[in-house]
Amino acid sequence: MATGDGKSVMVVGVDDSEQSTYALEWTLDRFFAPYAPNYPFKLFIVHAKPNAVSAVGLAGPGTAEVVPYVDADLKHTAAKVVEKAKAICQSRSVHGAVIEVFEGDARNILCEVVDKHHASILVVGSHGYGAIKRAVLGSTSDYCAHHAHCSVMIVKKPKIKV
Amino acid sequence: MAEEQAATAMETSAVEKQPETTTEAEAPSLTTKRMVVAIDESDSSFYALQWVIDHFSNLLLTTAAAEAESGMLTVIHVQSPFNHFAAFPAGPGGATAVYASSSMIESVKKAQQETSAALLSRALQMCRAKQIRTETLVLEGEAKEMICEAVEKMHVDLLVVGSRGLGKIKRYCIINNFFLYINLSAYYFVCFVRFGRAFLGSVSDYCAHHANCPILIVKPPKEMTK
Numbered sequence: 001m002a003t004g005d006g007k008s009v010m011v012v013g014v015d016d017s018e019q020s021t022y023a024l025e026w027t028l029d030r031f032f033a034p035y036a037p038n039y040p041f042k043l044f045i046v047h048a049k050p051n052a053v054s055a056v057g058l059a060g061p062g063t064a065e066v067v068p069y070v071d072a073d074l075k076h077t078a079a080k081v082v083e084k085a086k087a088i089c090q091s092r093s094v095h096g097a098v099i100e101v102f103e104g105d106a107r108n109i110l111c112e113v114v115d116k117h118h119a120s121i122l123v124v125g126s127h128g129y130g131a132i133k134r135a136v137l138g139s140t141s142d143y144c145a146h147h148a149h150c151s152v153m154i155v156k157k158p159k160i161k162v
Numbered sequence: 163m164a165e166e167q168a169a170t171a172m173e174t175s176a177v178e179k180q181p182e183t184t185t186e187a188e189a190p191s192l193t194t195k196r197m198v199v200a201i202d203e204s205d206s207s208f209y210a211l212q213w214v215i216d217h218f219s220n221l222l223l224t225t226a227a228a229e230a231e232s233g234m235l236t237v238i239h240v241q242s243p244f245n246h247f248a249a250f251p252a253g254p255g256g257a258t259a260v261y262a263s264s265s266m267i268e269s270v271k272k273a274q275q276e277t278s279a280a281l282l283s284r285a286l287q288m289c290r291a292k293q294i295r296t297e298t299l300v301l302e303g304e305a306k307e308m309i310c311e312a313v314e315k316m317h318v319d320l321l322v323v324g325s326r327g328l329g330k331i332k333r334y335c336i337i338n339n340f341f342l343y344i345n346l347s348a349y350y351f352v353c354f355v356r357f358g359r360a361f362l363g364s365v366s367d368y369c370a371h372h373a374n375c376p377i378l379i380v381k382p383p384k385e386m387t388k
Binding site: 008026030031035040120121126141142145148149150151152153154155156158 | 213217218220221319320325366367370374375376377378379380381
């Protein structure tokens with residue numbers, strides 16, 4: 001569960017959502033920025049780029065023509081996510097973070113990356129969906145909490161009660 | 163010896179103490195100032211506490227000089243409320259109802275307090291070994307709801323809960339928790355049946371969806387789940 005330098009590995013899952021950005025910022029603010037340059041964890045930031053075919057999700061005439069455009073858009077989104085993650089790290093003077101992009105379903109990718117790096121902790125954001133939306137759309141944080149072979153931190157924006 | 167430890171743990175526990183509240187004007191701190199670890203009798207909850215001590219001790223470590231600046235760890239234990247009256251489908255003619263006598267209630271509550279004291283004493287020893295500033299809190303009620311309530315009142319930065327590491331089938335199996343009380347002095351015994359945690363792992367699941375702060379679900383190692 002530790003790297004060659006004896007540090008535990010932390011994996012942070014990111015996408016293009018506001019919740020994911022908040023989760024990364026929150027994690028860096030609490031566990032990295034105050035302890036520079038001796039960070040308590042080796043940081044891996046992971047983005048899962050959906051497969052173009054699965055993203056289109058329909059078969060029929062014209063599908064083949066659509067796929068390249070969808071793929072280009074997904075690549076563009078992935079590049080934006082990586083740039084944003086880099087910018088967030090730089091703004092907090094957090095250096096040495098490894099940013100990786102993999103193609104596939106986010107839930108499976110994150111669990112695989114955890115195993116690959118022997119991570120101690122996986123950090124994911126939460127959209128804060130209700131029970132019905134979670135059931136229909138499927139929750140990445142729920143899946144990881146039950147299937148990842150490490151401890152899972154679910155970061156969500158606190159609701160401000162007026 | 164055990165009684166002294168229990169007494170010490172109960173003294174340090176903040177049962178009566180109101181949680182500190184921050185004013186709205188106060189800016190959120192950038193370090194994890196307050197972590198809460200919820201514990202129960204399970205090994206997985208103590209593994210979660212040990213995990214926090216091992217991985218986050220540098221965030222919570224305290225010295226005499228930096229006492230005001232360092233983070234605070236709060237260990238919470240929730241006692242399940244004792245029902246005075248219980249009914250269950252047994253005996254002649256269907257359901258049997260049982261009402262608990264006052265002496266029985268007292269002895270059960272005393273046993274609960276002793277259990278809480280022992281748990282908190284063990285938790286405090288673990289934290290003191292790493293010089294971590296710790297406070298303890300005993301609450302009564304439905305564990306998952308009380309934890310989420312306490313987290314909101316205390317303006318917690320991070321809630322830590324253990325996971326029992328059970329698969330889907332086990333997690334959603336309904337389990338009856340049987341509590342047997344034997345009163346030897348009166349030569350009778352009463353069996354109470356109360357539903358324990360209806361869904362195994364439901365505390366971590368519930369807190370993940372309802373706690374108004376980030377949550378860390380600590381997974382026990384494979385050998386603990388076997």
